[in-house]
Amino acid sequence: MDYSSCINTSLDLNINPLRVHEEVPIKEIERNFFSLGRKPSVKEKSAGDLVEELKRVNAENKKLTEMLTEMCENYNTLRSHLMEYMRKEKESSQSKKRKSESSNNDGNLMGINGNSESSSTDEESCKKSREETVKAKISRAYVRTEASDTSLIVKDGYQWRKYGQKVTRDNPSPRAYFKCSFAPTCPVKKKVQRSVDDQSILVATYEGEHNHPHPSQMEVTSGSSRSMTLGSVPRSASPSSLAPTVTLDLTKSKSRNDSKIPKPKIDSPEVPQILVEHMATSLTKDPNFRAALVAAISGKMLHK
DNA sequence: CGTATTTGACCTGCGC
DNA sequence: GCGCAGGTCAAATACG
Numbered sequence: 001m002d003y004s005s006c007i008n009t010s011l012d013l014n015i016n017p018l019r020v021h022e023e024v025p026i027k028e029i030e031r032n033f034f035s036l037g038r039k040p041s042v043k044e045k046s047a048g049d050l051v052e053e054l055k056r057v058n059a060e061n062k063k064l065t066e067m068l069t070e071m072c073e074n075y076n077t078l079r080s081h082l083m084e085y086m087r088k089e090k091e092s093s094q095s096k097k098r099k100s101e102s103s104n105n106d107g108n109l110m111g112i113n114g115n116s117e118s119s120s121t122d123e124e125s126c127k128k129s130r131e132e133t134v135k136a137k138i139s140r141a142y143v144r145t146e147a148s149d150t151s152l153i154v155k156d157g158y159q160w161r162k163y164g165q166k167v168t169r170d171n172p173s174p175r176a177y178f179k180c181s182f183a184p185t186c187p188v189k190k191k192v193q194r195s196v197d198d199q200s201i202l203v204a205t206y207e208g209e210h211n212h213p214h215p216s217q218m219e220v221t222s223g224s225s226r227s228m229t230l231g232s233v234p235r236s237a238s239p240s241s242l243a244p245t246v247t248l249d250l251t252k253s254k255s256r257n258d259s260k261i262p263k264p265k266i267d268s269p270e271v272p273q274i275l276v277e278h279m280a281t282s283l284t285k286d287p288n289f290r291a292a293l294v295a296a297i298s299g300k301m302l303h304k
Numbered sequence: 305c306g307t308a309t310t311t312g313a314c315c316t317g318c319g320c
Numbered sequence: 321g322c323g324c325a326g327g328t329c330a331a332a333t334a335c336g
Contacts, residue, residue: 162309164328177327191327 141204142195152176152192154204157214160190171196182212 143154152165152174159181167174173194180186188208195201 161307163330165309165311166326166328169325175326 137209139206143202143204144200145202152202154192154202180210186211
């Protein structure tokens with residue numbers, strides 16, 4: 001299957017506003033920016049021109065944001081297709097060697113994202129009744145914590161109520177059972193257990209979907225909804241009729257940002273994060289984008 | 305005192 | 321039917 005042919009993942013960035021308009025050379029904008037604070041010379045642009053420029057840059061910025069969002073959506077679609085494909089591959093191989101597989105569960109937690117369905121006992125039980133698996137959407141998150149930290153707490157922004165703890169056979173570390181604090185309204189459950197391989201990694205398994213907004217979004221109702229979708233996986237990205245397991249990797253969250261505010265974006269998979277970072281790097285390296293940014297900032301400052 | 309957490313008991317499903 | 325293992329319940333306890 002060639003999904004790339006139907007999904008356009010190219011950026012097609014048109015970040016060359018200055019060339020298009022041929023009004024202000026880049027050097028002049030940079031000069032304007034770095035000469036802030038000086039008395040404006042006669043040659044320098046009037047406030048009206050700058051406002052116009054600012055509007056244009058803002059429009060360009062909006063366009064870029066929309067393109068980025070669209071690309072993320074395309075990525076998610078492509079990813080769901082890939083997951084479906086891999087699931088089918090796995091099913092075909094499982095039918096061949098279903099018997100021998102049952103005794104080979106552990107040691108594979110950090111496998112391929114979104115495809116570790118056959119590597120845990122949880123999913124083994126789910127495998128037995130496919131309908132239940134489809135009914136309750138299962139996702140998984142890996143969170144790196146201090147190995148000495150005995151608390152099985154995964155900060156994902158939601159509020160959870162612990163209702164049980166059990167030591168399972170395949171893992172010496174206890175498994176904690178959580179229900180969403182909005183229960184029984186919200187049916188979501190969470191299981192948290194340390195990885196057998198790496199005690200510093202918590203494996204959180206989520207069952208079901210929250211039928212209420214994220215607590216952080218309940219507080220912040222306004223703001224750019226566009227930017228909120230960036231880096232997150234829309235629910236539609238992995239249809240429930242397809243492979244319902246989504247594996248998330250949050251192991252880098254600790255080292256990358258140690259802020260006191262817990263990262264509410266648990267749904268952010270690693271790859272979109274990298275994608276966004278890569279794009280940000282590309283943009284910052286682009287002289288045209290820098291020039292446009294300089295123009296925007298200088299416009300803003302001069303407008304005050 | 306109300307709420308959250310702990311933990312042993314109980315329930316359920318599955319394999320033998 | 322029995323035993324085992326995972327999951328859930330609910331009384332006891334802790335905490336703010």
